[in-house]
Amino acid sequence: xxxxxxxxxxxxxxxxxxxxxxxxxxxxxxxxxxxxxxxxxxxxxxxxxxxxxxxxxxxxxxxxxxxxxxxxxxxxxxxxxxxxxxxxxxxxxxxxxxxxxxxxxxxxxxxxxxxxxxxxxxx
Amino acid sequence: xxxxxxxxxxxxxxxxxxxxxxxxxxxxxxxxxxxxxxxxxxxxxxxxxxxxxxxxxxxxxxxxxxxxxxxxxxxxxxxxxxxxxxxxxxxxxxxxxxxxxxxxxxxxxxxxxxxxxxxxxxxxxxxxxxxxxxxxxxxxxxxxxxxxxxxxxxxxxxxxxxxxxxxxxxxxxxxxxxxxxxxxxxxxxxxxxxxxxxxxxxxxxxxxxxxxxxxxxxxxxxxxxxxxxxxxxxxxxxxxxxxxxxxxxxxxxxxxxxxxxxxxxxxxxxxxxxxxxxxxxxxxxxxxxxxxxxxxxxxxxxxxxxxxxxxxxxxxxxxxxxxxxxxxxxxxxxxxxxxxxxxxxxxxxxxxxxxxxxxxxxxxxxxxxxxxxxxxxxxxxxxxxxxxxxxxxxxxxxxxxxxxxxxxxxxxxxxxxxxxxxxxxxxxxxxxxxxxxxxxxxxxxxxxxxxxxxxxxxxxxxxxxxxxxxxxxxxxxxxxxxxxxxxxxxxxxxxxxxxxxxxxxxxxxxxxxxxxxxxxxxxxxxxxxxx
Numbered sequence: 001x002x003x004x005x006x007x008x009x010x011x012x013x014x015x016x017x018x019x020x021x022x023x024x025x026x027x028x029x030x031x032x033x034x035x036x037x038x039x040x041x042x043x044x045x046x047x048x049x050x051x052x053x054x055x056x057x058x059x060x061x062x063x064x065x066x067x068x069x070x071x072x073x074x075x076x077x078x079x080x081x082x083x084x085x086x087x088x089x090x091x092x093x094x095x096x097x098x099x100x101x102x103x104x105x106x107x108x109x110x111x112x113x114x115x116x117x118x119x120x121x122x123x
Numbered sequence: 124x125x126x127x128x129x130x131x132x133x134x135x136x137x138x139x140x141x142x143x144x145x146x147x148x149x150x151x152x153x154x155x156x157x158x159x160x161x162x163x164x165x166x167x168x169x170x171x172x173x174x175x176x177x178x179x180x181x182x183x184x185x186x187x188x189x190x191x192x193x194x195x196x197x198x199x200x201x202x203x204x205x206x207x208x209x210x211x212x213x214x215x216x217x218x219x220x221x222x223x224x225x226x227x228x229x230x231x232x233x234x235x236x237x238x239x240x241x242x243x244x245x246x247x248x249x250x251x252x253x254x255x256x257x258x259x260x261x262x263x264x265x266x267x268x269x270x271x272x273x274x275x276x277x278x279x280x281x282x283x284x285x286x287x288x289x290x291x292x293x294x295x296x297x298x299x300x301x302x303x304x305x306x307x308x309x310x311x312x313x314x315x316x317x318x319x320x321x322x323x324x325x326x327x328x329x330x331x332x333x334x335x336x337x338x339x340x341x342x343x344x345x346x347x348x349x350x351x352x353x354x355x356x357x358x359x360x361x362x363x364x365x366x367x368x369x370x371x372x373x374x375x376x377x378x379x380x381x382x383x384x385x386x387x388x389x390x391x392x393x394x395x396x397x398x399x400x401x402x403x404x405x406x407x408x409x410x411x412x413x414x415x416x417x418x419x420x421x422x423x424x425x426x427x428x429x430x431x432x433x434x435x436x437x438x439x440x441x442x443x444x445x446x447x448x449x450x451x452x453x454x455x456x457x458x459x460x461x462x463x464x465x466x467x468x469x470x471x472x473x474x475x476x477x478x479x480x481x482x483x484x485x486x487x488x489x490x491x492x493x494x495x496x497x498x499x500x501x502x503x504x505x506x507x508x509x510x511x512x513x514x515x516x517x518x519x520x521x522x523x524x525x526x527x528x529x530x531x532x533x534x535x536x537x538x539x540x541x542x543x544x545x546x547x548x549x550x551x552x553x554x555x556x557x558x559x560x561x562x563x564x565x566x567x568x569x570x571x572x573x574x575x576x577x578x579x580x581x582x583x584x585x586x587x588x589x590x591x592x593x594x595x596x597x598x599x600x601x602x603x604x605x606x607x608x609x610x611x612x613x614x615x616x617x618x619x620x621x622x623x624x625x626x627x628x629x630x631x632x633x634x635x636x637x638x639x640x641x642x643x644x645x646x647x648x649x650x651x652x653x654x
Contacts, residue, residue: 020290025282032289039296046304072190073303076252080296083259087289090266094282101275110279 005045012038025095025105029088036084040077047073126169127181127194130204130243133162138236151232152219159215159239163208170201174600178607178617180249188618189313193249195618198604199457203246203378206464210370211239216579217472218363221479226272226361234271235364237264245375249618251302251309251387254379255295258343262288265372269360277359284356291342298335305329311387312618315611319389326391333388333396340383343376346437347406350430354414357429358422358484362475363576365422369429370468374460377436385443385453386608394444401441405537408434408544415551420484421474424555425467428510431544432463438537439525443609445532452532453605455524458598462509462517462590469506469583473499476573476580477559486555491564498577500560502584507552509587512545517590517597524598 012034019031053069099105137158141151173179173196183192196204215235222231241261248254269281303309305328306317318329338349345353353373360368384396411431418424439456443449476499481489493500509516522545529538590597607613 020286028286032286032293035290035293036296039293039300042297043300043303046300048304073300076296076299076303079252079256083256083292084289087259087263087285087292090263091282091285091289094266094270094278094285097278098282101278 001050002045005041005049009038009041009045012041023106023108025098025107028107029092029095032091033084033088036080036088040080040084043073043077043080124179124196125181126165127179127196127247128183129165130162130208130247131240133158133165134236134240134243138233138240141236142230142233145228145230145233148227151227155215155232155236156212158236159208159212163205163212166201166204166208169196170198170205173201174198174603178613180618188249189308189310192253193310193312193618194247195249195311195614196247197607197614197617198600199378199381199608200246202457202461202600202604203374204243206374206461207239207242207246207371210367210464210468210583211235211242213579213582214363214367214468214472217366217475217576218361220573220575221361221363221475223272229271230267231271231361234264234267235367238268238364238367240264242371242375246378249311251311251314251383252299255292255299258295258375259292261372261375262292265360265368268364268368269356271361280356280359284352287342287352291339294335294342295339298332298339301332301335302329305332310618311382312611312615314387315389316615316619318387318393321390323391326393329388329390330392330395333384333393334399336383337396337399340376340379341403344373344380344433344437345376345407345430346400346433347403347410350407350411353430354418354423354426357426358420362478363472366468366471366475369425369471370464373429373433374436374464377433377440377456377460380437380440381453381456381608384440386611386614389611397441397444399441400437401444401534401537404434404437404441405540406434407431407437409540412544412547412551416547416554419487421477421486421489421555421559422471422484424486424551425470425474428470428548428551429467431548432467432510434544435459435522435525435541436463438529438541441537442525442528442532442534445534448528448532449609450602450605451524452528453608454598454602455521455528457601457604458517458524458594459521461597461601462521462587465583465586465590466506466509466518469502469580469587470510472576472580472583473503473506476576477503479571479576480573481559482571486558489559490562491560493560494564496573499573502577502580503560504556505584506587507556509591511549511552513549515588515591517587517594520591520594520598 016031016034016038019027019034047070049069053067055069095105098110102110104110137155141154144150144154178195178197180193180195182188238261241257241264244260245254245257248257266281266285269284270277299309305325306314308314308317321329342349357365357368380400384400388396408431411427411434415424415427415431418427436456436459439452439459442452477489477492478484480492480496483489505516509518512518512522526538526541
């Protein structure tokens with residue numbers, strides 16, 4: 001099981017890196033989403049997940065600790081999922097506005113370093 | 124002590140209230156200022172209380188420490204909280220004059236409270252995952268702050284900022300997971316207890332995981348290989364708020380380095396990661412100041428200086444690898460953080476005034492500010508000399524403590540780099556001074572009343588003078604904070620202790636013992652103590 005999860009994590013991180021390096025903002029967003037899922041899987045693997053372990057406190061008769069799963073990593077994952085969901089939504093919106101502003105979603109075409117930083121008061 | 128939750132509850136409810144009051148500018152200002160002032164008073168009281176009667180902790184929902192969420196206020200956390208609220212209040216008053224209608228319409232004041240909430244939360248967190256959540260709250264607030272009332276340039280820079288920080292957060296989660304799998308806990312106190320007993324391959328594993336966290340914190344502090352995002356993103360933040368960002372956000376990273384690398388990781392071979400920090404700090408200082416020298420936008424120059432100044436603080440953390448000088452180095456770092464937050468925020472606020480008075484960001488187009496705004500020139504020269512480390516101000520003393528610690532420990536190379544950086548900082552500040560202030564006026568006069576923005580800026584500048592002239596209380600407070608970071612027994616007892624309401628006293632302090640006094644170490648030991 002751990003080997004399977006490790007392979008999946010590797011594939012997700014690899015795919016995420018590939019997407020982040022593509023010249024398209026929407027792919028960068030997807031790559032970051034893959035990253036956050038990979039990180040959540042790391043958490044699952046670190047919590048010692050295996051199919052023959054059960055959730056704690058559900059069947060209180062199975063009181064042998066070795067058959068129970070650690071409840072803390074799933075808590076962490078829930079929190080991390082919520083956060084990454086919010087941040088990804090915000091990032092997607094930002095990318096959309098960048099696309100509206102500049103008419104392209106290719107980071108190479110965007111004037112990232114050329115555009116003068118215009119502030120509210122400078123004409 | 125349940126009151127510990129106030130530094131995050133007050134900004135949270137203020138944010139909600141101020142959001143409901145949207146459209147009534149005056150009321151929003153009064154409510155935000157009232158809550159900031161009140162909370163500033165509270166955190167200063169908390170600092171005095173913790174300094175006197177030991178570390179306070181609180182468990183959420185009564186779940187006891189290693190399992191539940193815990194907030195801990197030790198001296199270091201309280202010092203940072205005080206700075207956060209002090210600079211936050213000053214910056215809030217400053218923004219009353221700079222905020223535009225469109226920014227106010229799109230929730231400027233609620234977002235500012237959210238940033239305060241995130242920063243305060245990260246100082247109080249008692250476990251690593253909670254620190255991650257606090258980081259995220261702080262970052263989401265800062266994303267909003269960068270884009271409030273945004274134009275094209277701001278949105279573009281914010282996009283980069285979000286992308287780099289999302290990658291950082293992913294690594295943070297991975298680091299938390301790996302650490303949990305290895306040690307079985309994420310609570311700082313519990314980790315400090317458990318890593319101290321590790322040795323062999325487990326210890327090596329924890330050191331490897333600490334490198335993952337090092338990348339995360341290096342991204343937040345803008346340490347050497349990962350500083351590229353900072354000079355682009357900070358100048359696009361609205362003028363006043365960039366003072367808060369410049370002062371506090373990177374220092375949250377330095378605080379995390381102190382907390383995690385000095386206090387928590389105590390396994391066999393943890394000195395390795397501290398030495399890595401020392402090497403990185405040299406590059407950070409030098410490259411930061413070299414970057415500043417070839418820039419022409421005032422706030423961009425100041426942003427590059429944040430990088431080089433962060434190098435000094437990381438150097439202080441790195442010097443702690445040598446146990447002989449660890450206490451002085453950490454005390455110097457804490458004093459440096461205090462100095463830097465105050466001076467860098469004031470410089471950004473002054474930069475904001477200079478931009479408004481001259482109507483441009485580029486120092487080559489400014490000029491004549493000395494005649495037009497002599498008060499601003501005075502504030503700038505004091506703050507910039509303090510930043511460069513000139514004697515009467517606080518910048519001199521904290522550099523002196525760090526450099527003295529480096530010389531005592533025999534780290535001559537890093538001391539040399541630090542001195543060269545200080546010299547180049549002076550050059551870079553002289554450049555701003557001679558271009559923006561001393562030259563003849565070469566722009567049209569913008570009829571802008573900057574006097575209202577002067578008062579909050581002046582408060583910070585006066586503080587750097589006071590800290591330079593009357594440094595002993597700050598230094599000895601920093602030293603006491605350093606001692607409880609380096610020896611976490613008091614922290615562990617306060618968090619994991621008996622669990623009931625009985626306050627756990629910190630280790631007794633002997634402040635007056637002369638040989639451990641940092642000032643004594645700076646000014647030289649008495650003859651018989653010398654080898």
